[in-house]
Amino acid sequence: MNRILVPKEKKLEREVIITKNREGQIEFFTNNQFLKITKEIQEKLRKSGLSSRKIRRVIYSSASSEKIDKKGYVFIPKFLRKAP
Numbered sequence: 001m002n003r004i005l006v007p008k009e010k011k012l013e014r015e016v017i018i019t020k021n022r023e024g025q026i027e028f029f030t031n032n033q034f035l036k037i038t039k040e041i042q043e044k045l046r047k048s049g050l051s052s053r054k055i056r057r058v059i060y061s062s063a064s065s066e067k068i069d070k071k072g073y074v075f076i077p078k079f080l081r082k083a084p
Contacts, residue, residue, distance in 0.1 A: 003073040019063040
């Protein structure tokens with residue numbers, strides 16, 4: 001499966017951030033949602049002593065920004081298609 005149909009509410013922006021959650025399921029976020037979540041995670045982890053640069057590298061290494069095609073599908077990068 002190389003492409004997947006994007007949830008209706010995400011199609012408005014024509015571009016989504018794709019990532020996997022802890023259970024290995026693919027999740028879609030708008031850019032604004034992803035930035036908000038990233039900021040919250042950074043604030044929580046900063047207390048643990050990790051630098052914000054390292055935190056960002058971990059978060060962004062497991063995410064991909066992809067455009068939505070005319071039919072509402074988005075390409076899933078190979079590194080996200082692999083089983084957890």
